[in-house]
Amino acid sequence: MMPMRRAPGWCGNERACANPFDPCPRHAYMGRIHPAGARVFRPILSLFGTVFSLITLVVVIVGLSIGAVLHIYGKDLPSHESLANYTPPTISRIYSSEGRIIDEFARERRLFTPAEDIPDLVKQAFISAEDKNFYSHGGYDALGIASAIVDAVKSRGRNVRGASTITQQVMKNFLLSGDRQLERKIKEIILATRIEETLSKEKILELYLNEIFLGQNSYGVTAAAQTYFNKTLRELAPHEAATIAAMPKAPSDYHPVREKERLLDRRNFVLREMWENGYLTEAEYRAEREAPLRSVQNGDFPPFSADLPPRDYFTDEIRRQLSEDFGEGEFFSGGLSVRATLDPEMQANAARALRRQLEQYDRGRGRWRGTGMTIPPDALDSEETWRAALNDLRVPRDIDLNGQWYPAVVLETGDQAMRIGIEGVEGVQEVPRSDIAWLPGDFHETFDAGDVVHVRRMIEDDSGDLIRWTLRQVPEAQGGFMAMDVNTGRVLAMQGGFSYQHSVFNRATQAMRQPGSSFKPFVYAAALDSGYSPATIVIDAPIEIDTPQGLWRPRNSSNKYYGPTPLRTGIEQSRNLMTIRLAQEVGMDVVANYAERFGVYDNMGKFLANSLGSEETTLFNMVAAYAMFANGGERVRPSLVDRVQDRYGRTVYSQDQRQCVDCNDPNLPEGTGPRIVSDRERVMNAVTAYQLTSMMKGVVDRGTASGAINLPVPVAGKTGTTNDARDVWFVGFTSNIAAGCYIGHDQPRGLGSGAYGASLCGPVFQEFMKEAVAKYGGGPFDVPPGGHFIKIDRFSGARLPDDASGPNVVAEYFRDGEEPIFGVMFDGGFAMGNDLDLYSAGTREQVRDVTTSTGEKAQVGGKATFGSMSSGGLY
Template structure:
């Protein structure tokens, strides 16, 4: 007995020792782990990853950027039954425990002890899952589990249950890049949370545990089993009745992908916004939930898209069938579904769907679309080619088709029984861009950078440098008018030779190869006479013209230092040209194009608001120190440091000045308002009786502009204005090849410009063009000679007051005496 007692005593001592050591070890482990736990308070201000939202000026969505779909919601916005669904499947004692469910932990320990599984279900509460999602890794270890439990208890002490539940619902991953319950509801069902049916919310609650294998889109059967289990648990916990559970379980699985609908299609502008936001706020801008409102007008943007697509299609159809995009070697027994699957890497472009030919012959062709649908093309579908589909296509060819929806007569609704038709088509060989902005403040209203953003993301409006041809001539004329010429001045349209320093001769020509002799500058611009522009530039001097034209927003270094700029040889972007034409339309002010109006953070706080410099015809420069616009890469990014007023427009533009308040800016004056008036008047004549007469169809007296074409018809332009818009259209080929015979600006670009302006100017008041102070109304003869003010007849012109004495200037005398060919040094 004494021996037994002694043994028992030693056992008790040993047990006590192990107990004390265990306590010390547990205490040490607790201290080490707890000391490393993060600050739970940071969860109150956690910033969940959200995409970048881009909106049109009226608030309609233009684009979403970011790898993560997440729209955080407040717990108060979550329907009660949706919360109950998550509680039923994830943690039915959530509102009872203090972070750790000891019953669940005990069950997990028992499973570990009685099974061979290394990972067992159960034991993790919603609070523990939040702790793991925000602070811990997914590593499976006892240390991580202990940290998770301690952190969960700490969270329960510092955060309310609703705060924890809200974090869980917004953080959880639901597959398909959807994070958070709101994004999941939108993606799988296209609904808001309060619109979800019982079967749908049960399906969503089942996803986070198995976001891949239990995905209702990719694995609907597995998702159905999980959904039914959630409904069963909701019934067992008394959240729903048996009848409700049974009815919801009977609903077929119907989750399908729903992308957030883009309401305004402007992909080129959206990409400009993305790049600009990254430049301003850093690379993580796509995850911080910024909301960007742009200046884009939805109606004008849609009109621009339609005009460019229609114009390029019309151009391409004029030049006939080109060739197929590629060809596949189809197996003899290959069906439509298998053949259509080959097209999945080929994007649709502006309504042109890729199609693969299954059969061709007998004047028709059967083609398969990407989804395996079969379409038969008949002779009517290819009427524009002059040949039937059977002669154009063969099996395996990849072509394009366009779906034509039925239309009712005279605007009436189409017959419901009418079926859509299909047209054989092709991606246009040419490209086009359209830029339209408000000349008074530079706000971009519409921009199209090419035929299809899906086909090519290269933005020709801002990145392509092309020669503007004759559409550059108004800038030369403006420089000449500053030096004393006026619309009635006469310059000879006759051959001229310029001898360059290396001995070569440059003989500029008119497009028609003919010469009209002495003519007024108004007529020269209306008829786009090249030789008049060259002689005019030679008279005022190339260096002066380059300095003067640079005031309108062009980089002087981009203007070649020779007489060729009179024919539009500088390589400039369509946006550059639009900015330049805005100077004429706004009375002589240099505005800076801008497209980001406002930026808000995820909390709705305004972090940026544009304050553009505006044209103010009634404002004068007083020479005081004022704020100027901060221009980066050609775009106005808001107020910069103050700048001092400078010299007149003939040398350096005036700086921006305040307008009706200290925070509003006046755009710097680029050219004399009187010169701007004269050019607007002349370019209106271009539309009324010159190369732009097709635009008369708009029925507006305020429409003006200038066509432009380059050598071998490589570029076609129409640049102009009307109402409160300056708009430029360019058409050309990316490989710089010719557009084709007689594809002038008036034929290729002007129809696009007209189609756009017809919509954009609808309901817009007619823009006035009243002569500013300092001008005199005169009468001139057809030869440009000043007539007595008392005489009848003659042509009316408005000239600068100081130019009256020069109306019989030596410019005309010299012009009249220029020989048929005269050599000049071009440099």
């Protein structure tokens, strides 16, 4: 076969291939394009190839760049998986024993609400306002981002908006900073896509709606609904939900008062979005759009805080104690539910009783101090300016004593009347000259225009009509009061001063003061447990003790001596010299051990002066210790909290550790209560506890407190007054409640003549316990087994026949098997002179009244020496 000869043309036939679009037969047969056509298409194909290559290259480069960016910025990002177990900081709330909210503590005011409990209306409002494609996108909205970029370019950077989805905002709020840098945006998108793969949309929305800041110190929608409308989420109307949903964009720029119109426009925009997204009908949209913008801040709703009582010493002490137990961070952000032991009625009684006595004492001093605050004269020209100035002052507004106390400003002083402006009271009021009859000066001498004072209404007892406005002032002397259940340790009431808003220092738990003679029962308790009895005779006679500071000569408050005296009379009449001799006999190491065992001190100094209560302690410790006398000698720890639950409702603390044996028994007979088993530690013998209780009952019946306490149930207690009456006390108890009062100056100094534990603290105890007994009852003190009664003469200690009667006869309780020895006297190693002039037994002890060189009245005993004026001369 001959080889084919190739023609000059592409197919070997130039003439047949003259038409480039009409291939020759051979060309057609070969299925190829004519060479002339190829020359035309070759540049086009080359162009398309180049473009395709460029596009491919750009795509690859962009892809690699994006991948590199994602790799670089995605390496060290926070773990998004931690959000699955995230628990946002929430409010810790304190409830009274009746279940009423009495206080809240939080750094961020947030109330956590699970997604299933958030109404759809609230979710729809936020989705419409912030991210209408929330349920369809994968964490970020590409179109929204592109639109934001275009707007930024068109405005040359003046109009920069975030275009962040709700998921991105969750990432920003939880894991990233809030700046608008491109780097943060990239990280935000990366985390948003990751979290969408980890959590459900509802969980993401739950995190967002509980975390977001919505102004007015409100975090999360539940707190915001309460802050702006004082409503729950389910009570919100659509326009109210839209108002809250308008806040995330710029809470400070949408204040409901200062920026009311701006907020209204934003609210209506959210409502329109809700309509356009199908969440509202057109009729609903138009109706809600016409609704006025109402809020707590505008005065349309009462604030939630109006339902809470003012913060006081009780709840603040709970804050202090639980912050120590759980940590401050957990308490302020852990969402704890705290059930307090507080009885609101008893707390009000305690505050009223202490305030009444402090004010009565203060007005008896006849000195005006006022608030110490003034308003500038130029602010008195108009009612608007002085009211604004008065409102800005930090003066106590939590005082309720015979009516609410109001801050007021002196506008003008006259001879017979003074004109004042009162916060929250319309117009200008007058105070007549008769109202300051307890002060030595007149209005001109005592007050100046602009002085800020307190006033209250004086009203008719029968009709309630206003008599006049009367001037009041916070007393200079302060005090504390506390009451607790002797069996459970539940603190029912605690008042740490006259006004919490005036001084947050809690004088019931924080003030370290000398208890004086209120400490003596612990000396007697140590003696009774050491073999002494209430009939034991101790010498009441002068003592001299050589100390490094000089010769100490302690004395009785009456400056008299009574010779051989039974223990009972020694404690009833608060004999100092008997107590010192007894402490010397028993040993101060034993006394100190008892004081520490009862929790009065942690490490008591073993000095004889401390037997008279010269070492400092707190009212809190003293009342708790007396409660152990009342309950028969078992340890009881005072507690302000019954139970603490975490945010999930789990009990993390319970005050009552006793076991209920039959609580789960369904076959418990009707009328039969379950058995409660206590494992409380015994701190003293039950017989000793009853002996001491009986002796302290004598203090109230015929001793130093006999003129101050008069209750329908048996009461035991002890007064305490230190040198120069720097601190005065009364601590006592019934069969179920122990209570105590302390009064003194914060910077210790004498309270003046007539200031004694019985005269100042006794009335506080009496007023409070009168109401407490009416509510909680009381009865005879339980007599423990293991003893028997013997009648003795309470002055001489002599044994009397079983049928003896009379004012000197008292039945003492003695331990079985221990026959008391009568006629033996103890002197503590301090001899008694033969020529001592003893005072007649049974005579009431009192100091004499004298007139000083300044014309003031005072009460004194005999001549004082260094020893009688030292820290040990307490009574």
